[in-house]
Amino acid sequence: MSNRINKTIADAQKDGRVAFIGLVPIEPDGMKHSHEIVDVMVKSGVDILMAHIPNWIPWMEGKTLQIAAQEPRNAGITREQVFDFVKEIRAKYPDVPLINMTLYDTVLTMGQEKFVKLSAEADVDGYDIPNYPLISTDDKYGFHRQCLNDNRHLIIAISYEVATAKEGTEEYRMLCKMARDARGFAFIMNAPGGQSGSDNKLSDEELRAAVQRVKDVMKEQGNDCYTSIVCGISGKEDIDKVKNSGAESFMIGSAYIKSLQEGKSLEAISDYLKGIREMCKYDSGVS
DSSP states (O other): OOOHHHHHHHHHHHTTBOEEEEEEOOOTTOHHHHHHHHHHHHHTTOOEEEEEOOOSOOTTSOHHHHHHHHHHHHTTOOHHHHHHHHHHHHHHOTTSOEEEEOOHHHHHHHOHHHHHHHHHHTTOOEEEOTTOOHHHHTSTTOHHHHHHHHTOEEEEEEOHHHHTOOTTSHHHHHHHHHHHHOOSEEEEESSGGGOTTOSOOOOHHHHHHHHHHHHHHHHHTTOOOEEEEESSOOSHHHHHHHHHHTOSEEEEOHHHHHHHHTTOOHHHHHHHHHHHHHHTBOOTTOO
């Protein structure tokens, strides 16, 4: 079922470019600064906003995003305040896709019912919760079923090892389930281990093979979900690799969040984001 995510990526394809997903940091000095960052992101051409809800144990994230999770938490910013912030983003930008990004410990400690309720009040379009045990437990906790009922997409992340697994293996059976259940877009990790901001990246050939395999298996599963590249995306070489892979979108977070942490101005961040958006256009003859 379509929602803002599907429409935005489809529109980007019609415009001859890949879609740009950007991570929204929660600044420790309060939401005013975070709102200013959102305004810069939207005006600079970011297509889809992913709100970073700080989790208690950011063990799946790289150093930059660990700091981005720990600083607002240590400053006393509550998760309820973050949800209010997301609701304000939705009111200001009613047509921009919004995704809540966190780990499942956040959902559990808040209570899944409360987490879903606050997300619905903010009218988010989906969730990036990479450690939710959807496949291993067959959705034992019902979060994926709730997403389907609410038409909110649960974003599934697929590692290179799973994407290229041999038929008949347990990893291949996992891939088939992921390809069947993916909605909106499926993240394909550009780095072994899937850590954000990684310098250890797949080669062009490896990434292209992973994307094509995921697309092929999705087709076999009767699913036409989009794909997106995540981990270690920061500049032209990475964006060219995304376009050559056949993926329809990509996500950047650590690259500019690290600059914010280093005290770079919003003008400098805007220039960087505008430059990335310009790189999103396909070269002539590529689509």
